[in-house]
Amino acid sequence: xxxxxxxxxxxxxxxxxxxxxFQDNSQRSGRVVLTICVDVNGKVTSSKFTQKGSxxxxxxxxxxxxxxxxxxxxxxxxxxxxCGTITVDYKVQ
Numbered sequence: 227x228x229x230x231x232x233x234x235x236x237x238x239x240x241x242x243x244x245x246x247x248f249q250d251n252s253q254r255s256g257r258v259v260l261t262i263c264v265d266v267n268g269k270v271t272s273s274k275f276t277q278k279g280s281x282x283x284x285x286x287x288x289x290x291x292x293x294x295x296x297x298x299x300x301x302x303x304x305x306x307x308x309c310g311t312i313t314v315d316y317k318v319q
Contacts, residue, residue: 227268230261230314230315231245231248231312231313231314231315232246232293232312232316233298233310233311234310234311234312234313235261235265235309235310235311236309236310237262237264237300237308237309237310237311237314238310239302239306240264240268240303240308240310241255241300241301242299242300242301242312243268243296243297243299243300243301243317244297244299244316246294246295246297246298246303248290248291248294248314248316249294250290251288251297251314252283252286252287253311253318254282254286254287254316254318255282255290255316255317255318256280256282256284256287256315257277257279257280257281257282257290257315258280258282258287258291258312258313258314258317259275259276259278259279259312259313259314260273260274260275260276260291260292260295260311260312260314261273261274261276261309261310261311262274262295262298262309262311262312263308263309264300264303264309265286265306265307265311266296266302266303266305266306266307267302268299268300268302268303269299269300270295270296270298270299270300271307273291273292273295273312274292275288275291275292276311279311279313283313289313290314291312291314292315294314295312295314298312302305303318308309
């Protein structure tokens with residue numbers, strides 16, 4: 227399984243302190259896009275699946291992506307809440 231992820235939207239310019247590894251051996255494929263929000267300390271406070279940009283509605287991949295994305299840690303900021311996107315491509319090799 228080849229997995230590629232990217233951070234975008236309003237979080238593209240915010241520094242990353244920890245980027246979790248997306249791991250899956252289910253042989254499922256598709257792109258999952260989440261809207262995530264981060265607090266002033268860089269902790270992910272919410273993550274929600276968005277159909278825009280996603281190529282799958284697979285509940286397993288969506289849940290896996292939400293659970294893993296919640297582990298991201300961004301650098302601190304003076305902004306109380308900042309939102310952006312996480313895009314993860316799952317591809318069978």
